[in-house]
Amino acid sequence: MNTTARGSAWEVARAFLTLGVTSFGGPVAHLGFFRTEFVDRRRWLDDRAYADLVALCQFLPGPASSQVGFAIGLLRAGPLGALAAFLAFTLPSAVLMVAFAFGAALFEGPVGAGILEGLKIVAVAIVAQAVWGMARTLAPDPTRAAIAAGAAGIALLAASASGQLIAIALGAVVGLLLCRPRSASAPAALRVPVSRAAGIASLAAFVALLIALPLVAVATSAPAAALADAFYRAGALVFGGGHVVLPLLEAEVVATGWVTAPEFLAGYGAAQAMPGPLFTFAAFLGAASGNGAGGLLGAVIALVAIFLPGFLLLIAALPFWGALRASTNGQGLMNGANAAVVGILAAALYDPVFTTAITGAGSFTVALGCFVLLVAWKLPPWAVVLVGAAAGVVLELAGI
Template structure:
């Protein structure tokens, strides 16, 4: 197999991904559709099989899958400069908007207590409920995996700290191996040659930074912001929605910000194009202004990027071993349980305060799941209606 021909300049890759970052609404699943249309059908940078291999690898790694796919496409087309250009272009628009939103709240703190925030919180309930429904259908197709998901959810509702979440996912992976859970095996080769000889170096950097992220840092410092976001990016399987309970524990549970502010930012992030992990710019911006936003964005995306570069040469091994695939199937089922627990706390308990709020959340969910109203439009409508109703 050979590398894609006609390597592109970093500037060309940046401009292409900037356009995608400005127009790719709808979350990670929609992003993968945009990428397939752009890079497989339109430009023919990758074959269907090669693109499927890239997606499968990124789905098995912690971090934001759609951003990792974009990073990989940029790397395969333009090397490391192409990878950086792809990530910056795709992430920059949403990150800037979220940082601006954080600056606005700093100038007008009372804005986070208005009725529009209530509407956004109820919108988040509908979004997370829909994510649970879709992910359960894809990741828990049989009784053993549904059982794992329910048990993880029940366990985390009893003891939902970050450490317990990591432990629950590890146990779910062990259960997957013990139960020999079935997992689809992809066929053929990636379709492109990966010429890096540095997978162990990238993994070593990832591991060292993860150890440093668990050290005690001064609250509110840039190091503490970076550590919190790096942990989330390194340990979250399943993408943007699953990062919610991890970040809530670190920023709301620690008292760094109120639950209202946190969920308002999360609701606005749903309306943005590009990766949902750009929510990190809001969190860092609230705590540390523009420098904090930059630190937060770099920290949350860094671990997934390091694992992509470490994982590409090792992908052939992982995809060909049934035990590894069974463990990943168990972890994916555990991720569904993690999201179920997050749907209750903090999302439900923070947003639902009356029968009217339950009714509003149901209407939003119907609009999202049955009427297929675009997520970005529904977020804006929820905020506007919340101003009048609540």
């Protein structure tokens, strides 16, 4: 499939806004939603290109699912498409998190608890569909199936971001040795609208901000600069995204006294109920911050600062990734890495997605039904989300 920047930013915004209000379940589920929407339904890119993006973003610091969405928007409609993808996917949950910071009570009582349980169950079906579809394309032979199985074992036994990186790295090495194609032809033309000069400039900006922000914060004692420094550093130094960033954020905002420990935990609990990226927890922390730069301004600063480093690194890597992907050695590396990504998704399907959501026969039955609706009935994910949420309320009220 020839993937080029041939769409409009408005088209990208509409697609990602729907995902921004329906993509529950965390980063692994988001990758499942993205694959269903952009590979299966819209066909903006093929399975191989999508898995390559996922593998690349897993290697980089920052929120992997948001980086994948940013890259899809960039490939489809250029820089404006990337910005549209980020804003449309992120703003719904960010607005809700800011509302929670200002005192909105969300998801209370048995109905709210049932909705949350239903959304967790839907995540099982979404991730299972992603694993099923990607395995058929990216691990179709014994060698790559073995890579996927090994990666799943590593990811489960070394349950951390470093474990995922090790699994992908080992998969890439095995792919280089055993999965190289016979010819040097590229598997698909994937034209990235970013020059190498722009990539180098983006890397320079990433490093400059990482060095300059703490110096500015100390020199000026400005609360806004301190807030930007804290959240930029958290976004720049965390691999794996999502839950992995929480210890860094706690050290930055609780240890400094900007946010109390109960406030931090309450915000984290609310973040679990939101669609979109977990990194929008930063909007809550910025709005609730007591360092003098809180409120709406603090939310905007924290949100931009935590996402920016991951996007700068992605822009820096994309122009060079295409050349790697076009060589036989590069294709062997990516074949192995892609198979490893399938294994990592399979491991995440088991823990935490399945182990958290499936608590008995009732929840398993709902998850199985949602999977059938997705795979056999071809219902759109947002419709399955509504079905799962309603079923969760029924289970909660019935005490099942």
